[in-house]
Amino acid sequence: MADANLAFGTLLLLIFPLALLALLALIVRPRPVKIPLKNRHVFITGGSSGIGLALAHAAAAAESARVSILARSLDKLEEARDSIRLATGIEAAIYAADVRDFDAVKKAVDSAGPIDVLIVNQGVFFAGELEKQELSEVRFMIDVNLLGSFNVVKAALPGMKSRSDRRPVSIALMSSQAGQVGVYGYTAYSASKFGLRGMAEALQHEVIADDIHVSLIFPPDTETPGLAEETKTRPPLTSIIAASSGAMKADEVARKCFDGIKLGSFFVPCNFEGAMLAIATAGLAPQRSPLMAFVEVVAIGLMRVVALFFQWNWYGSITKFASKNK
Amino acid sequence: MISDLISAVRLMTDTFFWVGLGSQSGASIVFQKMADAKLAFVALLVLFPLALLALLALIVRPRPVKIPLKNRHVFITGGSSGIGLALAHMAAAAEGARVSILARSLDKLEEARNSIRLATGIEAAIYAADVRDFDAVKKAVEAAGPIDVLIVNQGIFVPGELENQELSEVRFMIDVNLMGSFNVVKAALPGMKSRSDRRPVSIALMSSQAGQVGVYGYTAYSASKFGLRGMAEALQHEVIADDIHVSLIFPPDTETPGLAEESKKRPPLTSIIAASSGAMKAEEVARKCFDGIKVGSFFVPCNFEGAMLAIATAGLAPQRSSLMAFLEVTLMGLMRLVALFFQWNWYGSIAKYASKNK
Numbered sequence: 001m002a003d004a005n006l007a008f009g010t011l012l013l014l015i016f017p018l019a020l021l022a023l024l025a026l027i028v029r030p031r032p033v034k035i036p037l038k039n040r041h042v043f044i045t046g047g048s049s050g051i052g053l054a055l056a057h058a059a060a061a062a063e064s065a066r067v068s069i070l071a072r073s074l075d076k077l078e079e080a081r082d083s084i085r086l087a088t089g090i091e092a093a094i095y096a097a098d099v100r101d102f103d104a105v106k107k108a109v110d111s112a113g114p115i116d117v118l119i120v121n122q123g124v125f126f127a128g129e130l131e132k133q134e135l136s137e138v139r140f141m142i143d144v145n146l147l148g149s150f151n152v153v154k155a156a157l158p159g160m161k162s163r164s165d166r167r168p169v170s171i172a173l174m175s176s177q178a179g180q181v182g183v184y185g186y187t188a189y190s191a192s193k194f195g196l197r198g199m200a201e202a203l204q205h206e207v208i209a210d211d212i213h214v215s216l217i218f219p220p221d222t223e224t225p226g227l228a229e230e231t232k233t234r235p236p237l238t239s240i241i242a243a244s245s246g247a248m249k250a251d252e253v254a255r256k257c258f259d260g261i262k263l264g265s266f267f268v269p270c271n272f273e274g275a276m277l278a279i280a281t282a283g284l285a286p287q288r289s290p291l292m293a294f295v296e297v298v299a300i301g302l303m304r305v306v307a308l309f310f311q312w313n314w315y316g317s318i319t320k321f322a323s324k325n326k
Numbered sequence: 327m328i329s330d331l332i333s334a335v336r337l338m339t340d341t342f343f344w345v346g347l348g349s350q351s352g353a354s355i356v357f358q359k360m361a362d363a364k365l366a367f368v369a370l371l372v373l374f375p376l377a378l379l380a381l382l383a384l385i386v387r388p389r390p391v392k393i394p395l396k397n398r399h400v401f402i403t404g405g406s407s408g409i410g411l412a413l414a415h416m417a418a419a420a421e422g423a424r425v426s427i428l429a430r431s432l433d434k435l436e437e438a439r440n441s442i443r444l445a446t447g448i449e450a451a452i453y454a455a456d457v458r459d460f461d462a463v464k465k466a467v468e469a470a471g472p473i474d475v476l477i478v479n480q481g482i483f484v485p486g487e488l489e490n491q492e493l494s495e496v497r498f499m500i501d502v503n504l505m506g507s508f509n510v511v512k513a514a515l516p517g518m519k520s521r522s523d524r525r526p527v528s529i530a531l532m533s534s535q536a537g538q539v540g541v542y543g544y545t546a547y548s549a550s551k552f553g554l555r556g557m558a559e560a561l562q563h564e565v566i567a568d569d570i571h572v573s574l575i576f577p578p579d580t581e582t583p584g585l586a587e588e589s590k591k592r593p594p595l596t597s598i599i600a601a602s603s604g605a606m607k608a609e610e611v612a613r614k615c616f617d618g619i620k621v622g623s624f625f626v627p628c629n630f631e632g633a634m635l636a637i638a639t640a641g642l643a644p645q646r647s648s649l650m651a652f653l654e655v656t657l658m659g660l661m662r663l664v665a666l667f668f669q670w671n672w673y674g675s676i677a678k679y680a681s682k683n684k
Contacts, residue, residue, distance in 0.1 A: 027666055029673035102493055129564045130508070130557075131515050135460055138508050142500065146549060150488070150496050157489050181642035182559030191504060194556030198548030199488075201540030205599070206487045208673065209680035241563070281641035284539035284665045286673070293666055300658045305378075307642040308385055308651055315387035315566065315644070322567035 025290035030208050032288045033264040035168045037063040043115045044069050045099055045152050046122030048076040050224030054250035055119055058258055060090035068093040068112040099148030106155040114163050118156045120149045121174040127185040127234045138188040145192035161210045170261045172215040173200055180218055180277040185238030213264035217257050218274050221247040237321050241314050279303045383648035388566050390646045391622040393526045395421040401473045402427050403457055403510050404480030406434040408582030412608035413477055416616060418448035426451040426470040457506030464513040472521050476514045478507045479532040485543040485592045496546040503550035519568045528619045530573040531558055538576055538635040543596030571622035575615050576632050579605040595679050599672050637661045
């Protein structure tokens with residue numbers, strides 16, 4: 001009897017996960033995809049500095065793609081083009097436009113020619129309590145990070161839908177760990193980055209029939225000129241709380257970004273904390289990989305406990321800071 | 327390798343069994359061990375959840391709160407129709423609160439005030455302002471006086487594929503639903519932070535099930551409603567020290583004039599997919615809303631599907647209720663599985679529709 005119980009139990013312990021994995025392999029949608037980058041056209045907004053510039057370098061050198069970068073400042077674009085030419089020998093096309101100006105973006109996109117990988121990467125960030133922040137700063141973040149992304153996608157979409165090269169293509173939206181969790185000082189920035197997820201989930205529904213694959217990239221603080229500027233004005237509590245996740249180098253983020261784009265992954269985390277966050281916040285996001293789906297189903301409960309511990313820690317810091325500064 | 331493992335385990339238990347049978351006391355020892363093992367297993371099955379619940383009770387933040395509404399001031403934006411008007415009625419009648427409503431149209435505000443007076447005898451204060459105009463909102467908020475429950479409820483929804491939608495419509499939804507909410511909160515926050523009545527107060531943001539999942543035809547609307555969550559998670563960090571409690575309300579399609587208008591323009595696929603969740607009456611949504619506000623719940627779902635979505639999308643949202651936290655931890659895995667089934671169903675509908683219409 002003991003034999004039977006033990007054997008049965010062991011069988012169950014092994015069969016159940018395998019059955020779950022098999023079920024997930026059947027139901028995960030959209031289906032897995034491979035998006036080739038070699039000799040294809042990568043168009044990067046916010047491409048003159050920071051993560052965008054690192055993406056342009058990586059696209060040219062590592063991925064052998066044709067590269068176009070869009071940004072506001074012609075000077076910085078020319079510097080970027082020089083830097084890419086110096087490092088890779090490749091001539092990036094440059095387009096000066098403000099993403100808040102749809103017509104300018106449309107002109108740039110039309111000049112650039114058919115786009116295979118659209119990386120909507122422009123972004124601005126000012127940390128600050130909503131109580132203290134100027135509404136003009138709030139509006140700036142939402143206009144550039146969210147509305148600007150709508151402008152870019154809307155400009156590029158017709159061309160991508162009606163492309164002659166019918167191989168799979170990608171729309172990648174640069175989010176942030178602040179688009180996975182909102183913390184002290186991030187009301188406007190997190191609002192803009194969470195908004196990208198709402199757009200992305202719906203957009204993937206709308207473009208899957210044209211073999212267009214949407215990815216959301218979730219970098220942590222990344223060592224860029226933007227970060228250097230922003231840390232000067234961070235509220236103390238923001239620094240305390242945001243320190244929970246380490247910083248990365250821009251080229252590491254670029255590497256993870258292209259790894260994810262090439263598989264059409266909907267969520268593309270860039271480091272360990274990002275991967276934990278991606279599991280915790282899986283929600284109703286689509287998942288192409290049965291293995292990743294399995295990890296999500298099995299680990300999301302534990303991740304929720306970890307999340308609650310983080311909030312316990314953060315609210316503790318807030319209380320401590322508040323009592324010290326009354 | 328696995329069969330070797332099973333054989334090894336069977337050998338061990340065989341040895342125990344036969345050695346034990348060799349003597350009377352030996353046999354009883356073996357049976358005692360089996361009974362012990364079962365007992366230990368059952369004890370574990372009961373103790374583990376209790377231990378988890380105890381742990382969660384210790385760590386859930388912010389702590390539970392009760393927010394009284396009687397004779398307090400409820401300020402509702404988008405309060406002249408739909409869910410907002412139902413909230414105003416309920417605040418006045420069921421909750422015994424002082425009510426202010428803000429909306430764009432003075433005519434609709436006067437109609438609303440009459441309707442509230444007729445139904446409840448209570449005189450609601452009305453303020454005409456467009457939430458996109460911060461100065462107008464600020465004037466209204468200051469005229470209204472100290473606010474105890476701020477319900478940021480205004481919202482616009484125009485369905486449509488991003489490819490087919492005008493950017494002016496996208497901008498409209500984001501300006502009213504998201505930027506407008508920033509305007510309202512920013513206008514009310516100083517007064518709420520420096521209030522003389524230091525009892526707990528509430529900022530409730532009207533989201534939507536479309537703020538829990540984005541589906542076909544909802545790029546702009548879901549963007550605006552997901553944005554509210556990002557704002558809310560950060561805002562709660564910033565205002566907890568002032569005993570201000572943030573709630574996100576997640577109604578499904580609700581039977582309002584707004585819904586009637588919007589359904590006329592829905593793309594077919596949106597109707598197919600959105601039908602996955604049933605519609606509710608505005609009064610039912612209002613009831614759930616106040617239930618949630620009164621306990622300072624961060625997530626306030628309004629129906630069963632909403633509750634499932636709330637668990638699935640718990641992510642890093644705060645949770646005050648240890649019981650709810652326990653349900654989240656134990657059920658999220660299953661909810662993720664259900665979510666993947668929904669996407670399997672939705673992408674199937676999309677593929678079927680696409681092939682029919684090529």
